[in-house]
Amino acid sequence: MAKSKLPPRPKKQPADVDRNFDDLAHRFKRNVYDRLKGDIRLAVLERDLQEFLPQEFFAGEQKAQKPLRILDAGGGQGQFSIAMAKLGHEVVLCDISAEMLKLARTNSIEAGVEERVQLHHGSIQSLCEVSTEAFDLVLCHAVLEWVVKPQELLQSLLQLMAPEAWLSLTFYNVNSIKMKNLLRTNFQKVIDDDYKGYRGSLTPTYPREPEQVYKWLSVLPLEQLCCSGIRCFHDYILEPEHRMNEPQQQLLLELRLSREEPWRSLGRYIHVLSQKISL
Numbered sequence: 001m002a003k004s005k006l007p008p009r010p011k012k013q014p015a016d017v018d019r020n021f022d023d024l025a026h027r028f029k030r031n032v033y034d035r036l037k038g039d040i041r042l043a044v045l046e047r048d049l050q051e052f053l054p055q056e057f058f059a060g061e062q063k064a065q066k067p068l069r070i071l072d073a074g075g076g077q078g079q080f081s082i083a084m085a086k087l088g089h090e091v092v093l094c095d096i097s098a099e100m101l102k103l104a105r106t107n108s109i110e111a112g113v114e115e116r117v118q119l120h121h122g123s124i125q126s127l128c129e130v131s132t133e134a135f136d137l138v139l140c141h142a143v144l145e146w147v148v149k150p151q152e153l154l155q156s157l158l159q160l161m162a163p164e165a166w167l168s169l170t171f172y173n174v175n176s177i178k179m180k181n182l183l184r185t186n187f188q189k190v191i192d193d194d195y196k197g198y199r200g201s202l203t204p205t206y207p208r209e210p211e212q213v214y215k216w217l218s219v220l221p222l223e224q225l226c227c228s229g230i231r232c233f234h235d236y237i238l239e240p241e242h243r244m245n246e247p248q249q250q251l252l253l254e255l256r257l258s259r260e261e262p263w264r265s266l267g268r269y270i271h272v273l274s275q276k277i278s279l
Contacts, residue, residue: 036234036244036247037231037235039251040250043254045141045271049166049168051226057087067088067090069090069092069133069135070089070091070139071091071137071160073094073124073139073160074095074143074146075093075095077103078104078117082108082117083111088116089116091116091117093117093119094120096122101119101121104119124160134160135160135161135162135165136165137165138166138168139168140169141168141169141170142269144170144172144208145171145207146206148206150213151216154216155220158220158276161276162276164277166273166276167222167272167273167274167276168273169217169271169273170269171210171213171269173268174195174208175209176267176269177203183238210270221277221279224272224274226259226272227270227272228258228270228271229258229265229270229271230267230270230271232264233263
């Protein structure tokens with residue numbers, strides 16, 4: 001697979017377009033991916049995919065019996081898709097942030113899989129215009145809450161999926177930010193339904209109502225396989241120094257509670273795994 005040449009850092013974009021993380025790429029790495037919250041996220045995703053996808057896709061490092069063609073749509077630094085590349089799968093990682101892609105390239109080199117990870121600088125929608133292939137597995141993790149037109153994004157993802165392909169979708173759950181503000185006694189924000197992050201914040205621009213996302217998915221030719229909460233209680237631990245207490249126990253409990261109500265509906269993110277229906 002040809003190595004990708006990354007463009008220079010783009011200029012800031014106006015507020016009415018999809019969010020570009022050139023300015024926050026390294027903060028994401030420090031604050032999300034390199035901490036227990038990142039481990040919880042990866043553990044839930046790995047559990048869900050290994051439970052519902054055929055086991056030959058997870059046969060062992062570098063030895064997948066049937067390599068998948070994977071699209072990581074809005075994949076950022078590629079933590080999850082690069083782990084899939086280590087299993088022998090081929091990955092196209094698409095992102096509008098050149099800074100995120102630089103980190104993804106570094107991660108793929110460190111993992112020894114740079115030949116199996118192709119980087120595409122541009123929007124997911126632009127990939128639809130240039131891609132001539134359909135993917136077996138599409139990952140779209142923590143993207144829906146940053147885009148202006150989420151239903152168009154879902155349609156674009158569907159176009160890129162092969163028949164009977166899988167879609168792994170996570171989105172930022174507005175219920176979680178409501179609960180966090182209630183616990184912090186930020187009552188006016190809840191009264192005003194004011195949950196949007198400010199410029200420079202890691203809080204998404206468009207936190208999503210789960211029922212609205214489920215409605216969008218229900219009209220698409222997709223069969224839902226599972227739905228899990230990600231970080232159902234970890235983010236509600238108000239004292240920062242307590243959030244690393246007994247990390248292994250936290251991880252086990254997050255996995256146990258992730259599909260149980262009311263915990264699932266309080267997850268910071270919701271993961272919906274679906275399979276495309278052949279019409």
